Amino acid sequence: MKILVCVKQVPDTESPITIDADTTWIIEHEYIAFRMNLYDEYALEEAVLIREAIGNVSVDAISVGPSRVSATLKKSLEKGADNAIHIILEKNAYCPPIVVADLIAEYARHRNYDLIFTGVMAEDDMQCQVGPLIAARLRLPCAASIIKETLNKEGAAITAECELEGGITETVILPIPSLLTIQSGINRPRYPSLSNVMRAKEQELIWIQADSDILSQPAERVVSISYPEQTSKGTIIDGSPDQKAEQLLAILHEKSLL
Amino acid sequence: MKTILVIIDTITNKPQVSGFELISFAEKLAENDYAQIKVIISGENTREAAEKAALYGHDVIGLEHDDFRYPNPELVANEITGLIDEFHPVYVCLQHTMRGCQTAARVSVTAGFGCITAVESCRLTDKMPALKKSMFNGKINVDLQPDAMQSIVTVLPGAFTVPDIISSQRIPGTIQVRKTTGISAYKPLGIRESAEENVRLEESDVIVSAGRGIGTRENLELVRSVARLFPDSAVGASRTICDLKWLPFAHQVGVTGKTVSPKLYLACGISGAQQHIAGMKGSQMIVAINKDPQAAIFSISDYIIVEDLTTFLPLLIRKYDEMNK
Numbered sequence: 135m136k137i138l139v140c141v142k143q144v145p146d147t148e149s150p151i152t153i154d155a156d157t158t159w160i161i162e163h164e165y166i167a168f169r170m171n172l173y174d175e176y177a178l179e180e181a182v183l184i185r186e187a188i189g190n191v192s193v194d195a196i197s198v199g200p201s202r203v204s205a206t207l208k209k210s211l212e213k214g215a216d217n218a219i220h221i222i223l224e225k226n227a228y229c230p231p232i233v234v235a236d237l238i239a240e241y242a243r244h245r246n247y248d249l250i251f252t253g254v255m256a257e258d259d260m261q262c263q264v265g266p267l268i269a270a271r272l273r274l275p276c277a278a279s280i281i282k283e284t285l286n287k288e289g290a291a292i293t294a295e296c297e298l299e300g301g302i303t304e305t306v307i308l309p310i311p312s313l314l315t316i317q318s319g320i321n322r323p324r325y326p327s328l329s330n331v332m333r334a335k336e337q338e339l340i341w342i343q344a345d346s347d348i349l350s351q352p353a354e355r356v357v358s359i360s361y362p363e364q365t366s367k368g369t370i371i372d373g374s375p376d377q378k379a380e381q382l383l384a385i386l387h388e389k390s391l392l
Numbered sequence: 393m394k395t396i397l398v399i400i401d402t403i404t405n406k407p408q409v410s411g412f413e414l415i416s417f418a419e420k421l422a423e424n425d426y427a428q429i430k431v432i433i434s435g436e437n438t439r440e441a442a443e444k445a446a447l448y449g450h451d452v453i454g455l456e457h458d459d460f461r462y463p464n465p466e467l468v469a470n471e472i473t474g475l476i477d478e479f480h481p482v483y484v485c486l487q488h489t490m491r492g493c494q495t496a497a498r499v500s501v502t503a504g505f506g507c508i509t510a511v512e513s514c515r516l517t518d519k520m521p522a523l524k525k526s527m528f529n530g531k532i533n534v535d536l537q538p539d540a541m542q543s544i545v546t547v548l549p550g551a552f553t554v555p556d557i558i559s560s561q562r563i564p565g566t567i568q569v570r571k572t573t574g575i576s577a578y579k580p581l582g583i584r585e586s587a588e589e590n591v592r593l594e595e596s597d598v599i600v601s602a603g604r605g606i607g608t609r610e611n612l613e614l615v616r617s618v619a620r621l622f623p624d625s626a627v628g629a630s631r632t633i634c635d636l637k638w639l640p641f642a643h644q645v646g647v648t649g650k651t652v653s654p655k656l657y658l659a660c661g662i663s664g665a666q667q668h669i670a671g672m673k674g675s676q677m678i679v680a681i682n683k684d685p686q687a688a689i690f691s692i693s694d695y696i697i698v699e700d701l702t703t704f705l706p707l708l709i710r711k712y713d714e715m716n717k
Contacts, residue, residue: 147665147688151531160532228534232500232507254490259527260647260666261509262490262546266497275466275577276498279490279648293581298403299489300593300650301586301642304462307579315490317648319635352539354506357522360533370696375704378697379711382679385695389677391598391656392621392712 135191135289137181138242139215140252140264141174143199143206147257153359159227160359170206173253175213177316179323181251182214184285192216196241198234200224204339211334212326218337223344230353235267237344242272249292250313254279265315275312281320285310394427395481399472400445401463401491402435403583407444409554410651414485415448416552417514417545421483424516431565432475434468436461442567448555449562454569462580465491469498470574476503481542488546490648496544507544508536510647510670512551529666529688550651550674591642593626598656601628601645601672602638605661605682606701609638614705615660621712628652630668646671661701664689681705 145151146167154161178195185191195210196219197203207218221237223229242250250272252265262278269276281303282295290310295303297317308314326334371378371385386392396418400411418429429450433441438454445452455471457464472484472495484499486492488510500507508523515522515535522535523545555562593599600619602612612627619625628650629643645652647670657675662668664680664687672678673692680693683700690696697704 145528147529151528153532160528230506231497231509254648255667257529257666259510259525260670262488262493263497263500263507263509266494267501270498270501276494277578278465278494295584297490297641297648298463298583299408299648300644301591301640302403302583304583305581307581309577312577315494317490318631319637352506354508354536354538354543356534357537358535362526362530362533364691368690368693368696370698375699375707376711378699379704379708382695382697382708383711383715386656389656391677 135184135188135249136245136247137184137191137193137249137251138247139174139178139181139193139195139210140238140250140268141178141195141197141206141210142171142253142256143168143197143203144171144256144258153361157359158356162226168202168205170209171253171256173255173257173316173318175323176318176320177251177253178210178213178215179321180283180316181249182324183321188285188289194219196221196238198223198237198344200226207339208334209326211337212331213324214330217340219340219342221342221344223349228356231261231263232267232353233348233351235264235271236348236351238264239268239271240345240348241342242268248289248311250274252313252315254315254317262315265313269313272313275308276314277306277308277312278315279317280314281317283314394425395479396422396427396429397472397475397479397481397484398429398431399468399484399486399495400431400433401468402433402438402441402460403463404461405435405437405441407433407441410549411487412445412448412554413549413552414487414547415450416555417511417547418483418485419555420514420516421521425482427482430479432472434460434464434471438569442569446565446567447557447562449557449565451565452567454567455572456569457572457574459576459580462583463491464576464578464580465494466498466576466578467574469495469502470576471572472499473502483542484544486544486546488548488647492546496546500544505542505544506538506540507546508538509546511545511547526666530669548647548670550653550670586640586642591626593628593643593645593650593652596624596626596654598622598625598658599628599645599652599654600625600658600660601630601662602633602660603630603662603668604632605663605684607661611702612638614701617709618658618660618705621709630662630665659689659693660705662689663687664692
């Protein structure tokens with residue numbers, strides 16, 4: 135069985151973000167710490183768990199982006215991926231999800247993956263698109279926001295639980311091959327093992343240049359980028375803890391909440 | 393005349409009320425172009441949901457299929473592709489839920505439309521609307537424009553309000569129910585609600601919510617105790633708390649949980665990740681307690697308390713008891 139896991143490298147949520155002088159995009163300065171998208175960690179772990187459960191499974195990690203993305207692909211190897219593919223796209227600008235999806239779909243198209251996993255969304259843009267777009271391009275069935283999956287015995291179908299919202303889940307059965315987008319909480323991503331860290335150090339990534347036709351397709355564009363209005367309506371409640379507690383209770387009482 | 397499609401799905405024939413927020417969004421888009429809006433509702437039996445939707449003043453088409461008893465994003469996508477051929481809409485609007493995004497993506501590819509997601513507001517220009525979304529955990533706003541005259545759009549729940557049908561007098565729209573015969577490889581077998589007692593997040597006046605900053609599972613008891621001070625309250629949670637299995641997902645507030653707008657949202661130890669803020673920023677009053685003075689939640693809070701929850705919450709409860717002796 136072959137599983138492809140799509141991973142994205144995102145800025146850490148604590149990193150400061152600055153708009154560039156032309157106000158076209160953000161500056162990639164050295165204060166941004168990059169790491170693997172949280173939801174993709176769960177996706178990768180789920181693939182590795184399948185390999186551990188049934189054996190004879192290869193797990194490929196793939197990512198689209200500039201050279202810094204190779205660090206996240208190395209991390210994928212450390213976390214148990216067998217191979218890592220880097221589709222190199224050096225542009226520092228808004229990248230439409232359809233472009234990322236088409237690049238990955240082009241790679242996956244004739245490689246007969248049984249399952250493709252993506253995280254349910256990327257933390258930096260919350261678009262929730264790349265997974266379902268890849269599925270549509272490759273004409274694969276897709277289920278989103280999976281919190282549990284079970285392969286049936288022959289490996290011809292997969293039963294998945296999709297999270298709808300607020301504690302409601304839907305059970306769905308999909309044929310294989312198919313694509314699942316993975317939600318957090320499905321498993322506990324492991325720390326890299328020493329042997330995988332050593333292997334990742336030596337192992338080469340597979341590098342592919344992004345297809346220029348795919349890059350130049352029409353897609354939505356950024357017309358402006360700005361910082362949110364500082365609403366700063368926030369009042370800091372000051373003083374000793376006792377005083378803060380008293381002030382809060384007074385405010386709540388005044389608003390007829392308490 | 394131009395057409396805008398609004399897509400609302402149902403769970404066992406009941407629409408999520410927040411789905412009707414899309415109508416407000418579509419009406420905003422329609423302002424420039426005098427477009428007509430068609431509301432599309434999918435379900436096993438759509439008559440009741442369609443009648444409710446028609447009250448908002450636009451024509452409704454109910455799509456019926458056995459496989460629509462439970463949400464079926466792939467089948468909805470197939471049906472929308474047919475409706476696009478029929479109506480040639482300029483915009484197709486869906487909610488930015490995980491399944492709404494899945495449907496949007498599939499339609500985007502099959503119909504050849506672009507897709508803009510998680511829209512929070514729109515600005516009409518003489519050419520095309522500029523659709524605003526947040527990126528990088530709310531640190532920047534981006535205005536996007538479609539590359540063509542048509543686009544799929546997903547709208548963040550809570551960004552628009554359900555139209556007020558009482559004060560704005562609207563003539564109910566017509567209803568057309570259609571039985572559809574589509575097939576999709578996605579087969580919903582059933583749904584399961586959590587066995588949790590009724591959490592009532594959306595109806596509560598006050599939500600006291602726990603985030604990673606509460607530290608330990610045991611400290612949830614402090615959050616529950618604070619919630620009990622209020623006559624009509626519920627305990628909420630960030631996704632992290634639910635992923636840790638400290639509280640069931642029925643308590644989750646956020647873009648993949650519930651969107652709430654209570655009179656008071658008391659955020660305890662919540663850092664303010666974009667996915668969480670999206671679910672509660674419409675709250676009437678937001679009080680945040682966090683020991684990190686730079687927590688992102690403070691930027692949307694009405695009142696800011698920089699304190700350690702484990703000492704402050706018991707103090708708050710003690711003070712309340714003293715004041716009420």
